[in-house]
Amino acid sequence: MSYSLNEIEALSKRATRGAGLSWGIAEETGKATRWLASHDLPGVSLLVDVLRQNDAVARPDIAPQSLDGVWQATSGTLCPLVSGAALNDCAGRLSAGHSVEMANVSHPLLVVPFAAWAAIHIKAPVAVTWLDITIETDGFGLSVDDPKVQINQTSPVTLICTSALQKSNALSAPSHRGNANQAAWQALNAFALRTYAPATEESRILGAGAGTSDND
Amino acid sequence: MIPQTDTSTQAPLRDPAKVMRLARLGSFHQSRLSFMRILTRRMTRENWTFTRPVFDIDASGVGHAVFCAHTPNRTYSLVAFAHDLPADKRSDRVIAEAWDSTFTLFDGVPTSDDIERLRQNIPLQEAGRVTEKELSVSRANRSVRLWEHVVSRLAAGQQPDAAEITKVGYLMRTTAVYGSGKLGAADREMIASRPEFSAPFQAEMLSVFLIRTYVRDLAQHMAQARGGDATATLDPALARSMGIGNSTGLGMAPFLLNHPKLINNWISARETAIARVRGVVVATDSEVAMFRDLLARSLVSADLWHSTHEIQIEKLAVLRVDLKQLQAYVDGLDLSRESPWEHLFTWAEAEVGIDAQECLASLMLEPYGVLVDDLADRMSDTNVVQFRIDGSMNVATLRSILTRAYGWALTTDWQEKENCARAWYVSEEKLEPRLGERFDEPIVPYEQPLAPGRDAAALHAALETWDADAVIAEFLLAHPEHRHTVRRAQIVDQAPYAEIQDNTIGSDLMPIDMLRCKLSFFGATHFDPRSDRWVRICLFGNAPYPEDLQSETGDDWPYPTLALAPT
Numbered sequence: 001m002s003y004s005l006n007e008i009e010a011l012s013k014r015a016t017r018g019a020g021l022s023w024g025i026a027e028e029t030g031k032a033t034r035w036l037a038s039h040d041l042p043g044v045s046l047l048v049d050v051l052r053q054n055d056a057v058a059r060p061d062i063a064p065q066s067l068d069g070v071w072q073a074t075s076g077t078l079c080p081l082v083s084g085a086a087l088n089d090c091a092g093r094l095s096a097g098h099s100v101e102m103a104n105v106s107h108p109l110l111v112v113p114f115a116a117w118a119a120i121h122i123k124a125p126v127a128v129t130w131l132d133i134t135i136e137t138d139g140f141g142l143s144v145d146d147p148k149v150q151i152n153q154t155s156p157v158t159l160i161c162t163s164a165l166q167k168s169n170a171l172s173a174p175s176h177r178g179n180a181n182q183a184a185w186q187a188l189n190a191f192a193l194r195t196y197a198p199a200t201e202e203s204r205i206l207g208a209g210a211g212t213s214d215n216d
Numbered sequence: 217m218i219p220q221t222d223t224s225t226q227a228p229l230r231d232p233a234k235v236m237r238l239a240r241l242g243s244f245h246q247s248r249l250s251f252m253r254i255l256t257r258r259m260t261r262e263n264w265t266f267t268r269p270v271f272d273i274d275a276s277g278v279g280h281a282v283f284c285a286h287t288p289n290r291t292y293s294l295v296a297f298a299h300d301l302p303a304d305k306r307s308d309r310v311i312a313e314a315w316d317s318t319f320t321l322f323d324g325v326p327t328s329d330d331i332e333r334l335r336q337n338i339p340l341q342e343a344g345r346v347t348e349k350e351l352s353v354s355r356a357n358r359s360v361r362l363w364e365h366v367v368s369r370l371a372a373g374q375q376p377d378a379a380e381i382t383k384v385g386y387l388m389r390t391t392a393v394y395g396s397g398k399l400g401a402a403d404r405e406m407i408a409s410r411p412e413f414s415a416p417f418q419a420e421m422l423s424v425f426l427i428r429t430y431v432r433d434l435a436q437h438m439a440q441a442r443g444g445d446a447t448a449t450l451d452p453a454l455a456r457s458m459g460i461g462n463s464t465g466l467g468m469a470p471f472l473l474n475h476p477k478l479i480n481n482w483i484s485a486r487e488t489a490i491a492r493v494r495g496v497v498v499a500t501d502s503e504v505a506m507f508r509d510l511l512a513r514s515l516v517s518a519d520l521w522h523s524t525h526e527i528q529i530e531k532l533a534v535l536r537v538d539l540k541q542l543q544a545y546v547d548g549l550d551l552s553r554e555s556p557w558e559h560l561f562t563w564a565e566a567e568v569g570i571d572a573q574e575c576l577a578s579l580m581l582e583p584y585g586v587l588v589d590d591l592a593d594r595m596s597d598t599n600v601v602q603f604r605i606d607g608s609m610n611v612a613t614l615r616s617i618l619t620r621a622y623g624w625a626l627t628t629d630w631q632e633k634e635n636c637a638r639a640w641y642v643s644e645e646k647l648e649p650r651l652g653e654r655f656d657e658p659i660v661p662y663e664q665p666l667a668p669g670r671d672a673a674a675l676h677a678a679l680e681t682w683d684a685d686a687v688i689a690e691f692l693l694a695h696p697e698h699r700h701t702v703r704r705a706q707i708v709d710q711a712p713y714a715e716i717q718d719n720t721i722g723s724d725l726m727p728i729d730m731l732r733c734k735l736s737f738f739g740a741t742h743f744d745p746r747s748d749r750w751v752r753i754c755l756f757g758n759a760p761y762p763e764d765l766q767s768e769t770g771d772d773w774p775y776p777t778l779a780l781a782p783t
Contacts, residue, residue, distance in 0.1 A: 064693065091607075
């Protein structure tokens, strides 16, 4: 089904918060899912999967232990959202010619939007690689080299992000619309529902401060 | 931080610590930079034309109509559905499920297939679904008392009573005008590059402008159905005095907090305009004459402004007295003196209340379209990557930003119950934004991040144990709960009017202050609070109708003529 990018962003943000991540990470996750959707990539489905996987997992277990060396979690797998946000925070490292390597990061496509914003910041394209796939972006456009169809990878991989020379082939431009399958959309709604206060009569009367009648 | 001036003859910009207080934001008035006026100026300048290709509404008031606006390059169509709404269903709340009329602004001219698709969806509002061909979705309910008065008078061959009209100001009030991707509509980014939509909320304002015409035509149609040949045609002057109402709840308050850069751009544009006019060295006779005329008309507007809400009654009483005092001072003032507006504004800051100060600030801009109208181009937020956090910033720098931009919050005791008595949340009931009592209701687990002051103080405290040289990326890895606050602080550092410098969860919070701030930028007048968190307003009151636009010689329609002064 076709959705506006604002709908995708808003629901992804609420769902991420509903799954227990911080508001700040949720805000950026909304924008990341939006970015992927604008490139017709399945950010919504991957987000649902990672939120399910990490639901009720303590955050320190899925965040990079340190931003030095190869990034890894204390135990288990790195969350692509938390790791992606940290990558964007550290964008300057890429312009200095350093790469960022993450060990055991799940759902690696979700890291790509964060790398894209890093590219905008350093004013140079970046390349994100896992398994046999390489994705390049200047922050807006995208090129995917994916001979073995590993873009929808969910299980943990090693991911490397580096600044890249602009390839000669054109980057595909983002669109203004996104798609999501119904099941994934409903799953996001279920996570988002956790952020809504249950309806009560008291809340209904007092919370919005409206009058009792509008027949005037 | 005092923002830097950008023209040599400009006065200094006002300090954000002064401007961004809720009491002042809640006293803002419409101005030349209001979004409705940006739109009507463009419509006149570009000679937009208007047609009504469909008006298929039966005698019981059920059917649909299409109103087209033709710009030099495109056509936009308001598709209006008219319903027969039982009185017990009439509610202005978000949780309503039926309305007197429902609307969408269509990008182009709808085909009959489009109309059928929209007929299945628009009347359902939030329960329906639209596409990227739709730019807005909205609905309106009748003002029952004025609607009946106008329709019955016309049907009886008489004109409605002007005094009855001024008591309400509109025949219908909209209860939501959704744009920018809501319910599947086109995202703003899809249309923002079109010149007619580059300023904020132009598609929404165009929707409301066309809705006003539809409502006038519908009232005439319903009178005709009742009165037949004896029906009177509504006096154009009376029609013109009527705007469109709007009933606004808490949804607008989170908007202000969730779009800090955008709000900065609105307020920065108005503040820059004020500073430019304060810097005018010599005012011409015609500029002075225009100011005096509009000041007199502002007094009429204040007299026509009705409210039954205790707080607004008090505010209005003060405003009226202050405006009279201002007028008396201006009457005795030689405005041909050097720097007349700086002199007058400085006088007002010392002598009259905030409401009149802000009214004067907006009024002073009126003669100076040439000097200030270009600022409308700065009011959108076009920087799509502003949200990025600079993780290389060090702790010392962040601390200094917090001290500078959130000084008020760092000295507030957030343990005191009265300072954190409220919590913002979203109800699962149609996702209506609400405000609750933190210590009385089970809402804390659902709290929205809409208390930047409290959060900034918490961030500042968390930074205490960190080395001044540590980078923020490291800090955020350990403290993700402060991530949204770090982002805000970095935005505020670049955009000084981005943050409300007041407590948004205190026991004395008046959410209507936040609503009025936003609505004043739309161009709303006659704020009429129904409670501390609910306000009715008038949009496009006294504005030209489509057929009047080309004969408009000025841009002063929000100011009622002296002839409309209540007797």
